Amino acid sequence: MIKVAVSGAAGRMGETVCRAVAEAEDMELVGRADPRLGTSVEEAIADAEVMVDFTTPDAAVGNARAALERGVHVVMGTTGADFAQLAGSGRANLFVAPNFAIGAVLMMEFARRAAPHMRECEIVELHHDRKLDAPSGTAKRTADLLRSAGANVHEPIHSVRLPGLVAHQEVIFGGLGETLTIRHDTTSREAFMPGVLLAIRRVRSLPERYVVGLERLLFD
Structure with a gap:
Protein backbone atom coordinates (compact mmCIF):
# COMPACT_ATOMS: atom_id res chain seq x y z
CA MET A 1 0.00 0.00 0.00
CA ILE A 2 1.26 3.46 -0.93
CA LYS A 3 0.78 5.85 1.99
CA VAL A 4 -0.42 9.20 0.64
CA ALA A 5 -0.93 12.65 2.16
CA VAL A 6 -2.79 15.44 0.39
CA SER A 7 -1.88 19.11 0.81
CA GLY A 8 -4.75 21.45 0.05
CA ALA A 9 -7.14 18.71 1.11
CA ALA A 10 -10.05 21.05 1.81
CA GLY A 11 -10.01 22.58 -1.68
CA ARG A 12 -12.07 21.33 -4.57
CA MET A 13 -9.18 19.50 -6.23
CA GLY A 14 -7.83 18.35 -2.88
CA GLU A 15 -11.14 16.81 -1.87
CA THR A 16 -11.36 15.02 -5.21
CA VAL A 17 -7.82 13.65 -4.79
CA CYS A 18 -8.62 12.45 -1.27
CA ARG A 19 -11.62 10.50 -2.55
CA ALA A 20 -9.64 8.98 -5.41
CA VAL A 21 -6.79 7.90 -3.13
CA ALA A 22 -9.19 6.46 -0.54
CA GLU A 23 -10.92 4.41 -3.25
CA ALA A 24 -7.70 3.11 -4.83
CA GLU A 25 -6.97 -0.47 -3.79
CA ASP A 26 -3.21 0.06 -3.62
CA MET A 27 -3.23 3.33 -1.65
CA GLU A 28 -3.95 4.54 1.86
CA LEU A 29 -4.83 8.15 2.70
CA VAL A 30 -2.77 8.87 5.82
CA GLY A 31 -2.86 12.67 6.06
CA ARG A 32 -4.78 15.75 4.97
CA ALA A 33 -3.13 19.15 5.24
CA ASP A 34 -5.02 22.40 4.93
CA PRO A 35 -5.30 25.59 7.01
CA ARG A 36 -9.07 25.12 6.99
CA LEU A 37 -8.60 21.73 8.62
CA GLY A 38 -6.07 23.01 11.14
CA THR A 39 -3.48 20.50 9.94
CA SER A 40 0.00 21.48 8.76
CA VAL A 41 1.96 19.78 6.00
CA GLU A 42 4.51 18.56 8.55
CA GLU A 43 1.74 16.84 10.53
CA ALA A 44 0.06 15.37 7.46
CA ILE A 45 3.20 13.79 6.00
CA ALA A 46 4.38 12.18 9.25
CA ASP A 47 3.45 8.68 8.00
CA ALA A 48 3.38 9.35 4.26
CA GLU A 49 5.52 8.07 1.39
CA VAL A 50 4.01 10.44 -1.19
CA MET A 51 2.47 13.90 -0.86
CA VAL A 52 0.10 15.32 -3.48
CA ASP A 53 -0.12 19.13 -3.52
CA PHE A 54 -3.01 21.18 -4.89
CA THR A 55 -2.66 24.45 -3.00
CA THR A 56 -1.61 27.94 -4.13
CA PRO A 57 1.55 29.17 -5.90
CA ASP A 58 2.77 31.02 -2.81
CA ALA A 59 2.45 27.95 -0.57
CA ALA A 60 3.37 25.08 -2.89
CA VAL A 61 7.15 25.55 -3.02
CA GLY A 62 7.44 25.54 0.77
CA ASN A 63 5.15 22.52 1.01
CA ALA A 64 7.24 20.60 -1.50
CA ARG A 65 10.49 21.55 0.22
CA ALA A 66 9.16 20.37 3.58
CA ALA A 67 8.18 17.00 2.14
CA LEU A 68 11.36 16.46 0.14
CA GLU A 69 13.55 17.23 3.14
CA ARG A 70 11.73 14.51 5.07
CA GLY A 71 12.16 11.96 2.30
CA VAL A 72 8.54 12.15 1.12
CA HIS A 73 8.08 12.06 -2.65
CA VAL A 74 5.98 14.88 -4.11
CA VAL A 75 3.35 14.90 -6.86
CA MET A 76 2.83 18.58 -7.60
CA GLY A 77 -0.43 19.74 -9.17
CA THR A 78 -0.17 23.41 -8.24
CA THR A 79 0.89 25.69 -11.10
CA GLY A 80 2.25 29.22 -11.23
CA ALA A 81 5.37 28.69 -9.10
CA ASP A 82 9.04 27.96 -9.86
CA PHE A 83 9.64 24.36 -8.85
CA ALA A 84 12.91 24.02 -10.77
CA GLN A 85 14.63 25.60 -7.75
CA LEU A 86 13.84 22.39 -5.85
CA ALA A 87 15.43 20.07 -8.41
CA GLY A 88 17.61 17.57 -6.57
CA SER A 89 16.86 18.96 -3.13
CA GLY A 90 15.93 16.81 -0.18
CA ARG A 91 15.92 13.03 -0.18
CA ALA A 92 13.02 12.23 -2.49
CA ASN A 93 11.63 12.76 -6.00
CA LEU A 94 9.56 15.68 -7.27
CA PHE A 95 7.08 15.20 -10.11
CA VAL A 96 5.36 18.28 -11.54
CA ALA A 97 2.50 18.18 -14.05
CA PRO A 98 0.90 21.27 -15.55
CA ASN A 99 -2.13 19.08 -16.30
CA PHE A 100 -3.08 15.60 -15.08
CA ALA A 101 -5.88 14.93 -17.60
CA SER A 188 -15.33 17.59 -14.11
CA ARG A 189 -12.34 17.35 -11.80
CA GLU A 190 -12.56 13.57 -11.87
CA ALA A 191 -10.88 13.80 -15.28
CA PHE A 192 -7.57 14.57 -13.54
CA MET A 193 -7.66 11.59 -11.19
CA PRO A 194 -6.29 8.82 -13.45
CA GLY A 195 -3.23 10.97 -14.08
CA VAL A 196 -2.82 11.84 -10.40
CA LEU A 197 -3.02 8.18 -9.39
CA LEU A 198 -0.55 7.24 -12.13
CA ALA A 199 1.89 9.84 -10.81
CA ILE A 200 1.50 8.60 -7.23
CA ARG A 201 2.33 5.08 -8.37
CA ARG A 202 5.34 6.14 -10.43
CA VAL A 203 6.92 9.02 -8.48
CA ARG A 204 8.98 6.75 -6.24
CA SER A 205 10.76 5.16 -9.23
CA LEU A 206 11.35 8.18 -11.47
CA PRO A 207 14.55 8.04 -13.59
CA GLU A 208 15.48 11.51 -12.31
CA ARG A 209 14.86 13.38 -9.07
CA TYR A 210 12.93 16.15 -10.86
CA VAL A 211 10.53 15.34 -13.71
CA VAL A 212 8.02 17.65 -15.43
CA GLY A 213 5.04 16.58 -17.51
CA LEU A 214 2.63 13.65 -17.47
CA GLU A 215 3.83 12.79 -20.96
CA ARG A 216 7.03 11.55 -19.32
CA LEU A 217 4.98 8.83 -17.66
CA LEU A 218 2.76 8.08 -20.66
CA PHE A 219 5.21 8.09 -23.57
CA ASP A 220 8.76 7.55 -22.23
Whole structure:
Protein backbone atom coordinates (compact mmCIF):
# COMPACT_ATOMS: atom_id res chain seq x y z
CA MET A 1 0.00 0.00 0.00
CA ILE A 2 1.26 3.46 -0.93
CA LYS A 3 0.78 5.85 1.99
CA VAL A 4 -0.42 9.20 0.64
CA ALA A 5 -0.93 12.65 2.16
CA VAL A 6 -2.79 15.44 0.39
CA SER A 7 -1.88 19.11 0.81
CA GLY A 8 -4.75 21.45 0.05
CA ALA A 9 -7.14 18.71 1.11
CA ALA A 10 -10.05 21.05 1.81
CA GLY A 11 -10.01 22.58 -1.68
CA ARG A 12 -12.07 21.33 -4.57
CA MET A 13 -9.18 19.50 -6.23
CA GLY A 14 -7.83 18.35 -2.88
CA GLU A 15 -11.14 16.81 -1.87
CA THR A 16 -11.36 15.02 -5.21
CA VAL A 17 -7.82 13.65 -4.79
CA CYS A 18 -8.62 12.45 -1.27
CA ARG A 19 -11.62 10.50 -2.55
CA ALA A 20 -9.64 8.98 -5.41
CA VAL A 21 -6.79 7.90 -3.13
CA ALA A 22 -9.19 6.46 -0.54
CA GLU A 23 -10.92 4.41 -3.25
CA ALA A 24 -7.70 3.11 -4.83
CA GLU A 25 -6.97 -0.47 -3.79
CA ASP A 26 -3.21 0.06 -3.62
CA MET A 27 -3.23 3.33 -1.65
CA GLU A 28 -3.95 4.54 1.86
CA LEU A 29 -4.83 8.15 2.70
CA VAL A 30 -2.77 8.87 5.82
CA GLY A 31 -2.86 12.67 6.06
CA ARG A 32 -4.78 15.75 4.97
CA ALA A 33 -3.13 19.15 5.24
CA ASP A 34 -5.02 22.40 4.93
CA PRO A 35 -5.30 25.59 7.01
CA ARG A 36 -9.07 25.12 6.99
CA LEU A 37 -8.60 21.73 8.62
CA GLY A 38 -6.07 23.01 11.14
CA THR A 39 -3.48 20.50 9.94
CA SER A 40 0.00 21.48 8.76
CA VAL A 41 1.96 19.78 6.00
CA GLU A 42 4.51 18.56 8.55
CA GLU A 43 1.74 16.84 10.53
CA ALA A 44 0.06 15.37 7.46
CA ILE A 45 3.20 13.79 6.00
CA ALA A 46 4.38 12.18 9.25
CA ASP A 47 3.45 8.68 8.00
CA ALA A 48 3.38 9.35 4.26
CA GLU A 49 5.52 8.07 1.39
CA VAL A 50 4.01 10.44 -1.19
CA MET A 51 2.47 13.90 -0.86
CA VAL A 52 0.10 15.32 -3.48
CA ASP A 53 -0.12 19.13 -3.52
CA PHE A 54 -3.01 21.18 -4.89
CA THR A 55 -2.66 24.45 -3.00
CA THR A 56 -1.61 27.94 -4.13
CA PRO A 57 1.55 29.17 -5.90
CA ASP A 58 2.77 31.02 -2.81
CA ALA A 59 2.45 27.95 -0.57
CA ALA A 60 3.37 25.08 -2.89
CA VAL A 61 7.15 25.55 -3.02
CA GLY A 62 7.44 25.54 0.77
CA ASN A 63 5.15 22.52 1.01
CA ALA A 64 7.24 20.60 -1.50
CA ARG A 65 10.49 21.55 0.22
CA ALA A 66 9.16 20.37 3.58
CA ALA A 67 8.18 17.00 2.14
CA LEU A 68 11.36 16.46 0.14
CA GLU A 69 13.55 17.23 3.14
CA ARG A 70 11.73 14.51 5.07
CA GLY A 71 12.16 11.96 2.30
CA VAL A 72 8.54 12.15 1.12
CA HIS A 73 8.08 12.06 -2.65
CA VAL A 74 5.98 14.88 -4.11
CA VAL A 75 3.35 14.90 -6.86
CA MET A 76 2.83 18.58 -7.60
CA GLY A 77 -0.43 19.74 -9.17
CA THR A 78 -0.17 23.41 -8.24
CA THR A 79 0.89 25.69 -11.10
CA GLY A 80 2.25 29.22 -11.23
CA ALA A 81 5.37 28.69 -9.10
CA ASP A 82 9.04 27.96 -9.86
CA PHE A 83 9.64 24.36 -8.85
CA ALA A 84 12.91 24.02 -10.77
CA GLN A 85 14.63 25.60 -7.75
CA LEU A 86 13.84 22.39 -5.85
CA ALA A 87 15.43 20.07 -8.41
CA GLY A 88 17.61 17.57 -6.57
CA SER A 89 16.86 18.96 -3.13
CA GLY A 90 15.93 16.81 -0.18
CA ARG A 91 15.92 13.03 -0.18
CA ALA A 92 13.02 12.23 -2.49
CA ASN A 93 11.63 12.76 -6.00
CA LEU A 94 9.56 15.68 -7.27
CA PHE A 95 7.08 15.20 -10.11
CA VAL A 96 5.36 18.28 -11.54
CA ALA A 97 2.50 18.18 -14.05
CA PRO A 98 0.90 21.27 -15.55
CA ASN A 99 -2.13 19.08 -16.30
CA PHE A 100 -3.08 15.60 -15.08
CA ALA A 101 -5.88 14.93 -17.60
CA ILE A 102 -4.85 12.23 -20.08
CA GLY A 103 -6.76 14.02 -22.86
CA ALA A 104 -4.93 17.28 -22.18
CA VAL A 105 -1.57 15.53 -22.52
CA LEU A 106 -2.73 13.99 -25.81
CA MET A 107 -3.89 17.43 -26.99
CA MET A 108 -0.40 18.81 -26.34
CA GLU A 109 1.22 15.85 -28.08
CA PHE A 110 -0.99 16.13 -31.18
CA ALA A 111 -0.33 19.89 -31.33
CA ARG A 112 3.41 19.28 -31.05
CA ARG A 113 3.22 16.86 -33.99
CA ALA A 114 1.24 19.36 -36.06
CA ALA A 115 3.64 22.24 -35.38
CA PRO A 116 6.30 21.45 -38.02
CA HIS A 117 3.59 21.34 -40.70
CA MET A 118 1.51 24.39 -39.68
CA ARG A 119 3.88 26.75 -37.89
CA GLU A 120 1.56 29.70 -37.20
CA CYS A 121 -0.59 29.14 -34.10
CA GLU A 122 -2.30 30.68 -31.12
CA ILE A 123 -3.32 29.23 -27.75
CA VAL A 124 -6.59 29.95 -25.99
CA GLU A 125 -7.09 28.60 -22.46
CA LEU A 126 -10.29 28.88 -20.43
CA HIS A 127 -10.68 28.17 -16.71
CA HIS A 128 -13.02 28.76 -13.80
CA ASP A 129 -12.94 32.23 -12.28
CA ARG A 130 -11.13 31.09 -9.12
CA LYS A 131 -7.97 29.95 -10.88
CA LEU A 132 -5.16 32.19 -9.69
CA ASP A 133 -2.57 32.00 -12.46
CA ALA A 134 -2.93 33.21 -16.04
CA PRO A 135 -1.89 31.94 -18.45
CA SER A 136 -2.30 28.44 -17.10
CA GLY A 137 0.57 26.04 -16.57
CA THR A 138 -0.85 23.85 -19.33
CA ALA A 139 -0.85 26.74 -21.80
CA LYS A 140 2.73 27.71 -20.97
CA ARG A 141 3.84 24.10 -21.25
CA THR A 142 2.06 23.78 -24.61
CA ALA A 143 3.77 26.93 -25.87
CA ASP A 144 7.18 25.56 -24.87
CA LEU A 145 6.50 22.25 -26.64
CA LEU A 146 5.28 24.00 -29.80
CA ARG A 147 8.27 26.32 -29.94
CA SER A 148 10.63 23.38 -29.52
CA ALA A 149 8.89 21.79 -32.52
CA GLY A 150 9.46 24.90 -34.62
CA ALA A 151 6.10 26.66 -34.30
CA ASN A 152 5.64 30.42 -34.19
CA VAL A 153 3.39 30.77 -31.15
CA HIS A 154 1.64 34.14 -31.31
CA GLU A 155 1.63 36.07 -28.04
CA PRO A 156 -0.06 36.74 -25.77
CA ILE A 157 -1.65 33.45 -24.82
CA HIS A 158 -5.36 34.20 -24.47
CA SER A 159 -6.69 33.48 -20.98
CA VAL A 160 -10.40 33.40 -20.12
CA ARG A 161 -11.66 33.22 -16.52
CA LEU A 162 -15.41 32.72 -16.09
CA PRO A 163 -17.77 30.92 -13.71
CA GLY A 164 -19.16 27.72 -15.18
CA LEU A 165 -15.86 26.66 -16.75
CA VAL A 166 -13.57 23.91 -15.42
CA ALA A 167 -10.46 23.62 -17.65
CA HIS A 168 -10.35 23.97 -21.42
CA GLN A 169 -7.68 24.70 -24.02
CA GLU A 170 -7.45 24.95 -27.77
CA VAL A 171 -4.49 25.34 -30.09
CA ILE A 172 -5.43 26.99 -33.38
CA PHE A 173 -3.12 26.55 -36.37
CA GLY A 174 -3.44 28.70 -39.47
CA GLY A 175 -2.19 27.92 -42.95
CA LEU A 176 -2.87 28.87 -46.54
CA GLY A 177 -6.64 28.57 -46.91
CA GLU A 178 -7.12 26.35 -43.86
CA THR A 179 -7.09 26.20 -40.09
CA LEU A 180 -6.68 23.32 -37.64
CA THR A 181 -8.04 23.45 -34.10
CA ILE A 182 -6.99 20.91 -31.46
CA ARG A 183 -9.10 21.30 -28.32
CA HIS A 184 -9.48 19.57 -24.99
CA ASP A 185 -12.38 20.09 -22.56
CA THR A 186 -12.53 19.03 -18.94
CA THR A 187 -16.09 18.82 -17.64
CA SER A 188 -15.33 17.59 -14.11
CA ARG A 189 -12.34 17.35 -11.80
CA GLU A 190 -12.56 13.57 -11.87
CA ALA A 191 -10.88 13.80 -15.28
CA PHE A 192 -7.57 14.57 -13.54
CA MET A 193 -7.66 11.59 -11.19
CA PRO A 194 -6.29 8.82 -13.45
CA GLY A 195 -3.23 10.97 -14.08
CA VAL A 196 -2.82 11.84 -10.40
CA LEU A 197 -3.02 8.18 -9.39
CA LEU A 198 -0.55 7.24 -12.13
CA ALA A 199 1.89 9.84 -10.81
CA ILE A 200 1.50 8.60 -7.23
CA ARG A 201 2.33 5.08 -8.37
CA ARG A 202 5.34 6.14 -10.43
CA VAL A 203 6.92 9.02 -8.48
CA ARG A 204 8.98 6.75 -6.24
CA SER A 205 10.76 5.16 -9.23
CA LEU A 206 11.35 8.18 -11.47
CA PRO A 207 14.55 8.04 -13.59
CA GLU A 208 15.48 11.51 -12.31
CA ARG A 209 14.86 13.38 -9.07
CA TYR A 210 12.93 16.15 -10.86
CA VAL A 211 10.53 15.34 -13.71
CA VAL A 212 8.02 17.65 -15.43
CA GLY A 213 5.04 16.58 -17.51
CA LEU A 214 2.63 13.65 -17.47
CA GLU A 215 3.83 12.79 -20.96
CA ARG A 216 7.03 11.55 -19.32
CA LEU A 217 4.98 8.83 -17.66
CA LEU A 218 2.76 8.08 -20.66
CA PHE A 219 5.21 8.09 -23.57
CA ASP A 220 8.76 7.55 -22.23
